[in-house]
Amino acid sequence: MGFDRKQVLCALSYALAGMGLGIYMAASQNHGQHVTHAHILLVGFITSLVYGVVYKLWLRAARPALAWMQFLAHQLGVLAMCAGLFLLYGGFVPPPQLEPILGFSSVAVLVGAATMLFMVFRAYDEWA
Numbered sequence: 001m002g003f004d005r006k007q008v009l010c011a012l013s014y015a016l017a018g019m020g021l022g023i024y025m026a027a028s029q030n031h032g033q034h035v036t037h038a039h040i041l042l043v044g045f046i047t048s049l050v051y052g053v054v055y056k057l058w059l060r061a062a063r064p065a066l067a068w069m070q071f072l073a074h075q076l077g078v079l080a081m082c083a084g085l086f087l088l089y090g091g092f093v094p095p096p097q098l099e100p101i102l103g104f105s106s107v108a109v110l111v112g113a114a115t116m117l118f119m120v121f122r123a124y125d126e127w128a
């Protein structure tokens with residue numbers, strides 16, 4: 001499976017999860033998880049979808065090692081970030097215990113974005 005399809009499948013899974021949480025918030029009239037909802041949808045759904053489109057349009061010849069690094073950094077980062085935010089805003093785990101996972105996941109998402117920038121910068125041929 002190509003990295004475009006991998007990213008789009010992950011993106012649409014986050015769409016379901018984020019919208020599900022949105023519907024739960026609306027139905028329960030408890031908007032306490034709105035930050036989690038925003039990050040599931042914007043970092044999980046929209047950003048992964050944008051990455052999928054970039055792979056499809058401009059990174060068909062991406063080096064597999066770099067593409068794996070980009071995919072894993074972003075997807076593991078989003079998963080850890082959203083799980084951490086859910087536990088934080090649900091009040092399930094005290095904030096100090098979540099700091100390492102939130103810190104790690106933020107850096108992982110950033111590494112995913114930086115690797116994507118590097119790959120696009122290197123992909124001269126696809127833009128010719």
Ligand code: HEM
Pocket residue numbers: 018019020022023024025026031034035037038041042045046
């Ligand atoms: C089934 C669909 C959805 C439902 C039921 C839903 C529901 C909600 C609810 C109840 C809130 C809290 C509002 C507040 O307390 O201010 C919220 C906030 C938010 N939603 Fe959704 N949402 C849905 C889809 C989406 C989608 C598709 C996106 C983005 C791609 C999105 C992005 C956001 C953002 C960024 C916020 C935070 C806004 C703020 O900071 O006040 N939502 N949503």
Ligand code: HEM
Pocket residue numbers: 034035038039042043046047105106107109110
């Ligand atoms: C390294 C990754 C990121 C980190 C560490 C991060 C962190 C944060 C923090 C600390 C807040 C404030 C939460 C609060 O109100 O208490 C926030 C809010 C927000 N972030 Fe992020 N963010 C990241 C990536 C993103 C990305 C990529 C997007 C959009 C594509 C985004 C969209 C938003 C939005 C819309 C809000 C307002 C949410 C609300 O008030 O409901 N974030 N973020």
